[in-house]
Amino acid sequence: MKRFSLNQATTRHWPMPDLVAGCVRAGVTGVGLWRENVQEYGVERSAALVRDAGLTVTSLCRGGFFQEPTWWDENRRAIDEAAALGAGTLVLVSGGLPPGSRDIDAARAHVGTAIGTLVPYALEAGVRLAIEPLHPMFSSDRCVVSTLKQALDLAAPYPHRAVGVAIDTYHLWWDDTVWEQIARAGREQRIACFQVADWLTPLPAGVLLGRGLPGTGCVELRRFREAVDAAGYAGPIEVEVFAEDVWSRPGDEVLAEALAGYRDHVAGPG
């Protein structure tokens, strides 16, 4: 259980102090935080709250969205916030195609260039950028980075302590090349973040909020955990689930189910 971390997106409506108290009660030592929740509660106040509770901030979500005109300022702000929270990792979701564009190659190339310009600032702040590939159903409107290979290729020009990747089972489970790419990510020392969620169908309209707690769907979660372990990753494992039905339930109850799903479907031998 030492590696378990609750990503705040799983219990989206749980107020920050309740989330922190709930984690402490459950013996959870890591949390992944989201910028909007942190900003709402206050960056310094959030930092003090988690620090005083003895929690580690395993990642901050999220920077990226490089097709927005404000990406440069916005991402430096995100890096500052990660540093203030003591989060070693800032997850980057690249954003989709610019309005009216059909040029996905250009959008992907721009993501690489944009990340490069952030590297000195991130290194200075001691924050590692984690490029997250999202499921191809988000390629046009949320994230043009769709596979782990693409994320690793985008990270390759930069030092591994500055730029890594985020591996999320929900986004990558369908890809039969993911296993060799996880091994490569290990060799290249790029695994900065590991998140688990399960795949459920039918997908809801908009396809954002249909994920499942670990064990409720069809993803080989333990195989992923064993693969990142075999690649040399020994860091936190975040449960990150976006789902309306999960969000509608009490935080303590969801956390207990996330822990049980983690124990039965992610941790330990198969």
Add this chain to the structure above:
Amino acid sequence: MKRFSLNQATTRHWPMPDLVAGCVRAGVTGVGLWRENVQEYGVERSAALVRDAGLTVTSLCRGGFFQEPTWWDENRRAIDEAAALGAGTLVLVSGGLPPGSRDIDAARAHVGTAIGTLVPYALEAGVRLAIEPLHPMFSSDRCVVSTLKQALDLAAPYPHRAVGVAIDTYHLWWDDTVWEQIARAGREQRIACFQVADWLTPLPAGVLLGRGLPGTGCVELRRFREAVDAAGYAGPIEVEVFAEDVWSRPGDEVLAEALAGYRDHVAGPG
């Protein structure tokens, strides 16, 4: 315009005789048919109708769904129907995971084995099987074959005149390896079917019925057409769009828009 073919799924509720008459009126010489529509009108009757109108049946959709207990009988029936219609190509959608299964590797391997058992029957009938990769958002419940590379690898053990692949822009546009795989498909003489539809967001619930007529979305359709041409494919180009809003409109109107979209976004130089 000679290569344009109207896939029946685009005008789903257009009765068979109206569809055929509408194609003749519009100067369209090819149609892609669907088994349920053909069965409803009658296989022999449909065959006579299209033959007498001088239309070519460019493909029959669809066989596959190899996780169903009835797949063997069902696919032989589909081959028989394709032969009766004079359709040289039967499109195969593989089906998803068996109920309760998390073993996508096994499901993919089973698809390959199942197709192999159909090869002699298909050769005998003079029908070519076309393995269609579907978008990864369908991997669990509709098609475990998610990339063109997977489809080509599954086809590889069998003669190219028995087993090819279907290339559908809607399913493959996000994949940056698709261009090299289209070239490979050409070299290996596997391109059996080429279908175009455009990608739109937000996706509707269930994600099946949110496709766009050519030119309404973000796919580089002409790049695909040029790539299959460069790979040596000179066959029909089907417009195949599943969308509730398209289905609700008169067939003639939809066909006219499909033709205009094809002319402006698929055919000719860019």
